Amino acid sequence: MAEQSSKSLSGLLGGLAQIGYYQSSGITEQMLKDELYPELPQQDFKIQLEKMGGILRSIASADMDFNQLEAFLTAQTKKQKGITLEQAEVFTKFWKAHKVKIRESLINQSKWENCLRNLSWRVDLKSQSRYLDQLNTPVAIVELELGKSDQESEFLCLELDETKVNQLLKKLTEIEESIGTLSYTN
Known part of the structure; x- marks a missing residue:
């Protein structure tokens, strides 16, 4: 029984x-x-x-x-x-x-919005531009795959020059510091 x-x-x-x-x-x-x-x-x-x-x-x-x-x-x-x-x-x-x-x-x-599924990036050199001084300058190409687990992914492609990459890195550092102050570290 x-x-x-x-x-x-x-x-x-x-x-x-x-x-x-x-x-x-x-x-x-x-x-x-x-x-x-x-x-x-x-x-x-x-x-x-x-x-x-x-x-x-x-x-x-x-x-x-x-x-x-x-x-x-x-x-x-x-x-x-x-x-x-x-x-x-x-x-x-x-x-x-x-x-x-x-x-x-x-x-x-518990997820309300899309989440980051994948991130890929590379650095290219500009081979075409309206302005001659921008030729052969490095450009970061960032591709983000976003979505929910039960939906198809959406892709977002960003092209960032050196200034934008530095701004992004600065913001990420600020976010990391904010998280560090909020989290419990032993």
Whole structure:
């Protein structure tokens, strides 16, 4: 009976991950109940779903490492109306298998705008120009690939002369210094 209970919980966690983190439209809460807990009354299933879903959300939102997970699950087993040791083991196995994928999903869900996918650059010499003094001057060609994970990329190509490159480097240095003052350095 305990093995069946562990399999059902494992399936429930997988289903909750599909619904909440992997955006799978083919899985519903009712389907999980029908497949995994057919004899359980609807109200009891709702309680089980909320309890296990809440624990999974806590683990995922904290992006727990395995030491944190162990401490958290141990605390959950000691709570009144908490989880059993067998259920804690199922959570541990589940988290080992899904941690990276759930983390990536949460990161992608938190992006509002395009992100930088790739950057390439080269330095060329101008071979044509309206002005003779600009011939054979170095020019930096920067290509940025921008996009969201679920969309096609957009490409932005920039041509920068020496002055613009120096301005860009100065701005990047300012950004780096700002980040350095805001971050915790030990």
